[in-house]
Amino acid sequence: MYFGAHLSISKGFTSATKEAISIGAKTFQFFTRNPRGGAAKALDPHDIAKSVELRKEHGFGPLVAHAPYTINLSAPKEDTWSFAKTTLAADIERMTEAQVPYIVVHPGSHVGQGIDQGIEKITQALNEILKPDQAVMVLLEGMAGAGTEVGGRFEELAAIIGGLVFPDKVGVCLDSCHLLGAGYNVKEDFAGVLAEFDRIVGVSRLKAMHLNDSQQPLGSHKDRHALLGQGLIGIDGLSAILKHPVLAEIPINLETPGEIEDYRREIAWMNTVVSS
Template identity: 35%
Template sequence: MRVGAHVSIAGGVDNAVGRQREVGGNCGQIFTHSPQVWQDPNIDDEEAEAFREGTARDLDGPWVIHSSYLVNLCTPKDDLRAKSIDSMQKEVDAAAKLGVEYVNVHLGAHTGAGVERGISNAASALDELDVPDGVTVLVESDAGSGTKLGGDFEHLARVLDESDQELDVCLDTAHAFAAGYDLSTEVGVANAVSEFDDVIGLEHLKCVHLNDSKHECGTNKDEHAHIGEGLIGDEGMRAIVNHPDLRDVPLVLETPNEDGKGFAWNIARVKELRAN
């Protein structure tokens, strides 16, 4: 079972390996810099080598780099589009340097341009990237609030279809639940996985962000809860981690650190649900 968490790179990206082991993870996710600002990854050769060696020695992988929250691939604004493409190029280059397989990105918001143009903008922005060999961009499912795209599986499928890049998908369970896919029961999970396969294709599912939700299904509200303690709940989480089509997909947690519970507690809970 490949399960891990989004860990900090404070003090050097190589420190992420030890932090992942401390919480009981064997794969995981990082930011290469603060996701709230336009900033370039600053990773020197020594750190990169230590990260690669530590990962090979201590973890099963894969790692995922999560792009900046400021990136908006759907935007109709030329300046934001240019910044988003530049930021993504630096992320895929950093991934190659670190030996990281995946760079994860939200499609962003069309901000009034409409769904059709938003999807076209996202696909063409991704086509601007020179993605190094061994790195794949994952487009992430979204909670679908406002004009954000990616809440509907069809949005993701169309970007994959319209882009010339070899793209894959990261499914966030809390986002999908918020977008209206009821993952709170075994039947609901089975239906959602079947729909994902029909619309996108399970061969494109390379990572699951495993998060419970603090808000009801279909509310478009994105707020993560501890595994089994949100509105997806134990039944839904158990169904997800034991679904035969999801068992081999890496699970990366972005659960909160609150109520005396952090990543270690949540990863242990996932392992309990898988075993039972």
């Protein structure tokens, strides 16, 4: 299985790959640029090539990029919506160069337009961005459903994908903490949750997972990550998630609120769970 964590690429892909190897990871996630916005750092082809070589040597699975939080594909304001489209399109091109197959994006917030209009805006934006020959797949992240967030229900993700001209260029990234917040009982029945996802969206679209415990209870609509085993999903619930066969071949990254040593300990625990 491909376990990893969210790491920084501020010193380059090779440095991040070495850090991932040092904590026992077989993948990692990173921000495409400053998560709060700003210009993207130029890519170094030599650094990319060295990182690819290291990852092959150590049996890595796919890496996962994460778009900045400033992207809102559902924004009612034209300038904000235009910025989101321009930024995501540029990052797809950059990740193609970096040989990273997935870029996770939060679907967006409708900011009072209503969920149907929000979904329509996201679908329209993606239809303007996606190209039939692109190598990078956009992964819509399932959200906790806070405020005016779009993507807190599987039906919303399915509606976005259903309106796409090139639906094969879009997948889904689920987050255990977000799922609990959105009202999906991953603590006691992850298999049932995934069966519901399969019925509504299609499990073949699940391309990545974020593994986090949750500080908030089922149906809270709050996104508050916790260290594994220190939240309300708990060790038993997280173990059941890890053991589900559907997750065996996809990258699973930690976004827990700890330091690098916490990631090392959590990845070791994850490996113990799946080998037991």
